[in-house]
Amino acid sequence: MNRPDILSSGEPEIDAITAQCFVRFEEAFGTRGFAWDVQAQIMSLGKAVEIGKGQSATIFSDEDSLVFLAEGACKLVAWAALDRAQVLSFHFAGDLVSVPARAEHEYGLIALTPSQILSFPTRRFLQAVNEESKLLVELHRRTDAALAECRNDSVGLGRKTAQERVARLLMQMAGRIGVASDNEVLIELPMSRGDIADSLGLTIETVSRQFGELRDAGLIETGGRSGVRVLDPEALLQRAGPTGPHA
Amino acid sequence: MNRPDILSSGEPEIDAITAQCFVRFEEAFGTRGFAWDVQAQIMSLGKAVEIGKGQSATIFSDEDSLVFLAEGACKLVAWAALDRAQVLSFHFAGDLVSVPARAEHEYGLIALTPSQILSFPTRRFLQAVNEESKLLVELHRRTDAALAECRNDSVGLGRKTAQERVARLLMQMAGRIGVASDNEVLIELPMSRGDIADSLGLTIETVSRQFGELRDAGLIETGGRSGVRVLDPEALLQRAGPTGPHA
């Protein structure tokens, strides 16, 4: 997919993807009111691209990146080894994802559905917005929320049974991308069983068996590969296990 | 070890713990150069306390807190249930810990050794330092690092064997609090086998057995409950498992 220069002589030509990504970004972070030069810096740092299903979104290979997901759904993956992937999180439109260049493991942000993303090199981005403390506070808020989320997931990975993990993921997805209709929730899962397994620290087979058990128990119905109808959210939440030390 | 008041006479009396905590905090975050009123606000928001082994450090019960660990060692714990604790991280002097008031699980910061901590209510702290973008950037940097760390741990929880988990933890502790001496590292573990088990998603017995295996293999020696001598760091790192997809 070719992209025309986003900066060019005369009036800057901007392609549709770039334009749309920045509009969404401005909406999410309220950068519209920023000083002119800060806005210009942000625009020159951000690279907008469209990526197809299964494609990786790593842009800045030797630098930490900050990726804004304008449209679509992605998974953040770390590899413990070539054959041991761990899905760290699923992301949807509006999310800001912090992607390390390379830490103890190699990371990748991979599209589950065709997605539009806007990538910034973290360090230079922070320098650019250095004086816009509102954005810094929002950035901290989101990172802190991601940390809290990651910690919640840690509890799941360390201390929950296969069924509790699957039930919890379904409830999370119900809340994130589910469509409610009188005490039922319809979910269209953008990720495969393999992705779910990799995110829960299980195998494909175990995930499948848990789907089966939940179906046999009458808590969910499945339609095709990606359709899930939660028939009894209450009971499903029960199976996700306890959520605190309250008794 | 006593320190005189850092605010001159006529001002409110400040106890030794508070004084020492703030001195350490200033050193770590360079708040010395801040505007007078910002410094005053920070000081009025921070509660310094000394907590003994096993004591919990939760100060602001219904608000997210930001806890600076001035001295000692602590564990951050979440409870999946009364009998299912997950240790999310271990912390040492100089660390800043983000403690949610209450999310999906209940959290607690608990002292492993007598510790001095300085707690801030996150929201009001952010308001106070709103204009000091250097501190905001540093805050973001630390939170982002904690997130990266949490994600690395997720890989461990989801995709590593018991032995890999234990070996990795020992290497982490070697790097964090170990004392090196010609190709050996001495570690004085501040946490119990139970804490280690809870942080790795294992049982006490399994952790103990892995210590045994590593000892039998000649990679480590143990002395008493807390002493560990890493005889062969190379080999121990090997047992921690692969660290990326590089073949």
Place this chain on the structure above:
DNA sequence: CGTGGGTTTGAGTAAGGTCAAAGTTAGTGG
């Protein structure tokens, strides 16, 4: 309609959990 990747199901296995008991360690008080 095929075809191939994803999914489900089944049988056997292994890693780690559970239960129980013995052995240490590091305080505590005499």
Place this chain on the structure above:
DNA sequence: CCACTAACTTTGACCTTACTCAAACCCACG
């Protein structure tokens, strides 16, 4: 300073859960 004790740790036997390997199945795509 030593004996005592309670908590922590180690070890052993057995069991459960989830993994592995394998085959059948079924969507979704061309």
